[in-house]
Amino acid sequence: xxxxxxxxxxxxxxxxxxxxxxxxxxxxxxxxxxxxxxxxxxxxxxxxxxxxxxxxxxxxxxxxxxxxxxxxxxxxxxxxxxxxxxxxxxxxxxxxxxxxxxxxxxxxxxxxxxxxxxxxxxxxxxxxxxxxxxxxxxxxxxxxxxxxxxxxxxxxxxxxxxxxxxxxxxxxxx
Numbered sequence: 529x530x531x532x533x534x535x536x537x538x539x540x541x542x543x544x545x546x547x548x549x550x551x552x553x554x555x556x557x558x559x560x561x562x563x564x565x566x567x568x569x570x571x572x573x574x575x576x577x578x579x580x581x582x583x584x585x586x587x588x589x590x591x592x593x594x595x596x597x598x599x600x601x602x603x604x605x606x607x608x609x610x611x612x613x614x615x616x617x618x619x620x621x622x623x624x625x626x627x628x629x630x631x632x633x634x635x636x637x638x639x640x641x642x643x644x645x646x647x648x649x650x651x652x653x654x655x656x657x658x659x660x661x662x663x664x665x666x667x668x669x670x671x672x673x674x675x676x677x678x679x680x681x682x683x684x685x686x687x688x689x690x691x692x693x694x695x696x697x698x699x700x701x702x
Contacts, residue, residue, distance in 0.1 A: 529659075530656065530659040530660065531596075532551060532596045532600050532656050532659075532660065533551050533594075533596035534551060535549075535550060535551045535602065535652070535656060536548065536549070536550040536551070537549045537550075537652060539604070539648040539652070541640075541643045541644045541645065541648070542643050542644040543643055545606065545643070546606075547604045547605060547606055547616065547645070547648065548604070548605050548606075548613055549602055549603075549604050549648060549649065549652045550602065550603060550605065551594075551596065551600075551601065551602060551603075552591070552592060552594060552601035552602060552603045552618065552620070553592065553612075554592045554593050555592075555612065556592050556603060556612065556615065557588055557592045559612065559614070559615045560583065560588065560591060560592060560615065560618070561582075561583065561588070563615050563616075563618075563637055564582065564583055565582075566637060566638070566639075567635070567637065567638060568638050571635065571636075571638055571641075573670075574669075574670055574672075574673045574676070575633065575634075575635040591618075591620075594620075597623075597660075598622060598623040598627075599620065599621075599622045599623070600620060600621050600622075600630075600653065600656055600657075600660075601618065601619070601620035602618070602619050602620070602649055602652055602653060602656075603615045603617070603618050604616050604617040604618075604619075604636075604645050604648060604649055615637075616636065616637045616640040616645055617634065617635065617636035617637060617640060617645035617646065617649055618634065618635050618649075619632070619633070619634045619646070619649030619650065619652075619653050620632070620633055620634075620653070621633075621653055621657060621662070621665060623662070624666070627661070628661060628662060628663040628664070629662070629663065629664045629665075629666060630657060630662050630664075630665055630666070631665070631666050631667060631668075632650070632653060632665040632666070632667050632700075633667065634646045634649055634650070634676065634679075641675060642675065646675070646676065646679040647679050647682070647683070650679060650680075650683055651683075653665070654683075654685065654700075654702050657702050658702050662702055663701065663702055664699055664700060664701050664702060665685075665699070665700040665702065666697065666698065666699050666700075667680070667697075667698045667700075668695045668696070668697055668698075669695065669696045669698055670695060670696070671691070671694070671695070671696055677689075677696060677698070680698050680700060683700060685700040685701060685702065686700070686701040687699070687700055687701075688701075
């Protein structure tokens, strides 16, 4: 049986750069704060559906202290001067009321967008999801977030989209 809290794999971006995909850890808190400070207002709004200038203590705890049963989180890192690496993107899923479905969400650093980080994170989250009994991912995406919609549309997964209250609701069958 796979232990998502110990997940680690290598990946390659579209430009040939190598990344490590691994389970997010409480020790990533500082890197998330740093990464968030470099996100554009547009990236923040597309991920959180609101303007934000910083992550709250409650949000930081939620984003880094996961149970890896109902809430799975992965980080894509590139080599840096720390053994943990420099995070360039985060993907996660949280099981809903129906435990075979989970809401999936991503954020990728602006300078790394369009290089395949979101695609890699989705592939690895889907691998974990299948292994622990998730049948479908769901996501709410703003219509102008074309990059995220393209990641879903080109994922190779069966996709269903519908617009509801100005938001694109996406369902991906795993």
